[in-house]
Amino acid sequence: MTTVVGLCRSFRDRALARCFHCFPCLSDPARRSSLGLKVTLVMLHLIFVGILFLFDDDLIEKTKKEPWYTALYLSLFFATLVQYFITSSSSPGYVVDVMRTFNETNVMYQKSSLASIQPASSKNGSLIVTVEGSQSGRNFQGSNPSSWTKLVMDMYPPGTPVRSCTCSYCNAEQPPRAKHCHDCDKCVLQFDHHCVWLGTCVGRDNHCKFWWYICEETALCLWTGILYISFLKANFSRAWWKDVIMILLLIVLSISILFLLLLLLFHSYLVLTNQTTYELVRRRRISYLRRVPERVFPFSKGVCRNLYDFCCVRSSIYSLESLPSPEELEEKSRPYTCLDVLTCRCC
Ligand SMILES: [Zn+2]
Numbered sequence: 001m002t003t004v005v006g007l008c009r010s011f012r013d014r015a016l017a018r019c020f021h022c023f024p025c026l027s028d029p030a031r032r033s034s035l036g037l038k039v040t041l042v043m044l045h046l047i048f049v050g051i052l053f054l055f056d057d058d059l060i061e062k063t064k065k066e067p068w069y070t071a072l073y074l075s076l077f078f079a080t081l082v083q084y085f086i087t088s089s090s091s092p093g094y095v096v097d098v099m100r101t102f103n104e105t106n107v108m109y110q111k112s113s114l115a116s117i118q119p120a121s122s123k124n125g126s127l128i129v130t131v132e133g134s135q136s137g138r139n140f141q142g143s144n145p146s147s148w149t150k151l152v153m154d155m156y157p158p159g160t161p162v163r164s165c166t167c168s169y170c171n172a173e174q175p176p177r178a179k180h181c182h183d184c185d186k187c188v189l190q191f192d193h194h195c196v197w198l199g200t201c202v203g204r205d206n207h208c209k210f211w212w213y214i215c216e217e218t219a220l221c222l223w224t225g226i227l228y229i230s231f232l233k234a235n236f237s238r239a240w241w242k243d244v245i246m247i248l249l250l251i252v253l254s255i256s257i258l259f260l261l262l263l264l265l266f267h268s269y270l271v272l273t274n275q276t277t278y279e280l281v282r283r284r285r286i287s288y289l290r291r292v293p294e295r296v297f298p299f300s301k302g303v304c305r306n307l308y309d310f311c312c313v314r315s316s317i318y319s320l321e322s323l324p325s326p327e328e329l330e331e332k333s334r335p336y337t338c339l340d341v342l343t344c345r346c347c
């Protein structure tokens with residue numbers, strides 16, 4: 001018995017080693033689970049849509065008469081899958097990446113400044129290097145590691161200790177709204193949540209892609225649900241078990257639609273008020289939000305500007321957000337008057 005078990009194990013190990021040799025990416029357990037997740041998602045989509053085309057003769061007839069209708073539906077189907085893969089493979093915006101870019105930009109800026117200063121200074125026989133980089137109101141002096149610390153500390157109120165803004169896992173200073181994700185083992189800018197379904201975090205750089213993904217997924221599920229109901233309502237003879245399968249799938253689909261619609265509405269609300277799921281759920285635990293009154297959104301710049309920033313502003317170190325000053329918070333918490341409504345203060 002022990003020999004049989006040993007033989008099975010050795011056969012399994014050899015098969016796995018052969019598999020990992022052919023596909024090296026599978027040797028990493030994290031990558032394996034991520035791949036498994038993606039395969040599951042594609043399979044689920046194929047099952048829900050495939051069964052429809054397999055059972056629904058009416059839909060096949062309709063496709064022959066009006067091919068544009070099915071073409072439109074299949075376009076949405078493929079667009080949703082593509083959007084899923086784009087979102088899951090995109091970076092949410094890691095603090096270490098921005099920090100590296102910042103330091104590289106800083107070094108390049110210093111070198112170019114040095115090159116432009118050198119000839120003039122050489123004439124006098126002395127070399128004076130002064131770098132006065134001031135972009136977006138921020139001071140970029142020096143290329144030593146404390147430059148990043150200075151940039152980050154400028155975003156917090158004066159007197160904030162550096163230690164309270166440093167991640168104990170990455171040992172990097174976190175700008176406001178960043179949080180360490182234990183699944184990704186990195187600090188994420190404008191951390192929203194770690195999405196198990198995508199296998200990555202949702203943060204500053206991919207929140208917009210995530211919103212579009214749930215929007216497309218909701219539309220696809222709704223359209224598929226309508227096609228399922230049309231099938232069940234159609235008066236043509238078919239096997240009873242086909243109806244049972246379709247009803248069961250429709251129940252699963254209805255639950256998914258409800259969940260997706262709520263998720264879409266919730267994230268749309270977050271976008272319009274410039275909040276993240278983490279900030280909304282853990283408002284009392286986040287030090288910089290603890291003193292902010294309820295229903296005051298400290299990072300909101302008005303609905304239109306929030307929407308513009310969410311859709312159009314590219315990821316860069318200049319789009320890091322500072323904590324609002326007490327005066328700004330006071331202005332935001334001021335109650336609305338009739339004049340504010342007329343002048344669209346919220347926009
Ligand atoms: Zn961290």
Ligand SMILES: [Zn+2]
Pocket residue numbers: 181182183184185193194195200201202
């Ligand atoms: Zn994560």
